[in-house]
Amino acid sequence: MSQIPRQLVIFGGQGSGKGTQAARLAEQFGLESIGTGDILRRMASEGTPAGDKIAKIIGAGQLVPDDMIAEIVSLQLESLPADRGFVLEGYPRTVRQADLLREVLDRLGRSPASVVFITLDVPRDVVVKRLLERGRHDDTQELIEERLRLYEEQTTPVLKAVEQWATVVHINGNQPVETVTEEISNQLNNAQAQA
Numbered sequence: 001m002s003q004i005p006r007q008l009v010i011f012g013g014q015g016s017g018k019g020t021q022a023a024r025l026a027e028q029f030g031l032e033s034i035g036t037g038d039i040l041r042r043m044a045s046e047g048t049p050a051g052d053k054i055a056k057i058i059g060a061g062q063l064v065p066d067d068m069i070a071e072i073v074s075l076q077l078e079s080l081p082a083d084r085g086f087v088l089e090g091y092p093r094t095v096r097q098a099d100l101l102r103e104v105l106d107r108l109g110r111s112p113a114s115v116v117f118i119t120l121d122v123p124r125d126v127v128v129k130r131l132l133e134r135g136r137h138d139d140t141q142e143l144i145e146e147r148l149r150l151y152e153e154q155t156t157p158v159l160k161a162v163e164q165w166a167t168v169v170h171i172n173g174n175q176p177v178e179t180v181t182e183e184i185s186n187q188l189n190n191a192q193a194q195a
């Protein structure tokens, strides 16, 4: 049996169900859940100068600078006991972030090679429908399409980069929530058996 704690990354665009699956996996495997969107929203509501800056960036649908978010994630990972696993959600979103993740794991002696990236694949039309139903004010068809385009533009290079040092598994995210969790668990067991 492997002594390395589970190190998972949930990868998927808006509306792919990654938040839901991250919470379920954290519960099922007893992992620390680290969601960068949640952390940033919390910081944005604090009313500090840094928080105000983050709020502006989120409000404009842009990404916060790589070095800033990498620092936040590094602090979270550093504070984890060495035997505690994690599920990262919403990070890395760029190739630079992926490189910085690998670096910090290396530095902490947390075997980057054992990380499993779980990619939730959901057809574009299903995602658009889910987001339109969510009905947030920034969820107009036009803005959704733009965010999806940006995501797709950035996703492929990130996946290509991490394939060099980690395991990447693809899951059909267009299924009931429980089925998606079950398929992820099965894939994780397979990945571990092959390690």
Ligand code: AMP
Binding pocket: 014, 036, 037, 038, 040, 057, 058, 061, 062, 063, 064, 065, 069, 089, 090, 091, 092, 093, 097
């Ligand atoms: P999310 O809840 O994951 O969709 O994140 C909400 C917002 O937080 C995003 O639209 C970005 O502005 C910001 N954000 C979250 N994660 C990251 C990240 N890894 N890099 C840069 N910005 C991020």
